[in-house]
Amino acid sequence: MSSSLDSSSPTPGSHRPESGEGFRRWTARLGWVLAVAIPAWMAVGRVLTDSAGNLTPVYAATLAPVLLVLSVVALAVPARRQARYPSVRACTVLLISWVCGIALGFTLPDTGEGASSVLGAWAGPGAEGAAAALSNPLGIIMLFMAITGCVVSIRHSAHGEGNGRSRDATEDDAQGTGFFPVLDV
Template sequence: MSTPEVSGALAPGTHSTGAHSTVTAPPEASTFRRWTSRCGWALAVAVPLWLAVGRLLTDSAGSLTPVYAATLAPTLLVLSLVALAVPARRPSGYPSSRACGILLISWGCGIVLGFTLPDVGEGASSVLGSWAGPGFEGAAAALSNPLGIIMLFMAVLGCVVSVRHSAHGDGSGRPRDTEEDEAQGTGYFPVLDV
């Protein structure tokens, strides 16, 4: 019986850990993941700040401005920071591509929402209404609810996807295998393997 001849060269991204085994190193994060993560730290602070105090730039703040600053802005800030910070402290280093895309949608909706958030009181208006005139107040109010819902839903989804995908070595969102489960002592939970 002959044994197959094994080449001494290893494939790129692998290294030998013993006599006959190789382990694949995590691939480098894509450029999209790196840049979204780096710009994401600024967006994670700037977008909630825009939601909280954007109307002060146009002197159109009303009685709802403190409500937005105390509820909407901190919620988006916390979700964004968790979505960026958890992967940064794990081997993956960056959120997965799917999480980055979801977070970008959330931040984009947040930027547009900052223009359309309605307010009440004397001289109060949305930023869009104060810049474009009172005729745009109805359009701004009609857009603000769907934008707010999409922004918060995507922020929650992006946070969950980012944390879930970063639990794996390369942050790509691949399902865990049984060796990883046994090494962590958690067992295999098919309900959680979505």
């Protein structure tokens, strides 16, 4: 005699959520906001602190659009497929990229009259050296993780549920056939 609270089987008509489904769903929802907010922060963040200089338009024309495109592709491709959300691995990698993007917005150095990084404008000229030293590693990590997250998201969503399963031997044997084998992900 067991009570209904001890039942481990789901009720008829319901499905058990996959491992990490909540994390994937919330990361994807938050990701759409971050995909726009972080490039905007890198492009116009220094205008808010009066530390804009000669390199601000360069950052707005290069770093911001690249991160925006990579983030949108990483979130949009699984949404159009059966997976609906990026895999847990892709979400984790994208979160690392977005955190580095936020930090990069604080540390990007600039040149010209009255220009500095946002961190330098807030913490004073003593923080300029630290900001300049952190900006290159943060930028490299951000771009590497954004590219990796985009690729992992597309590859994992091709398998249906976005759980990141490996391809089996029959799928590997089928590679190289068809009209566009490289695009067959």
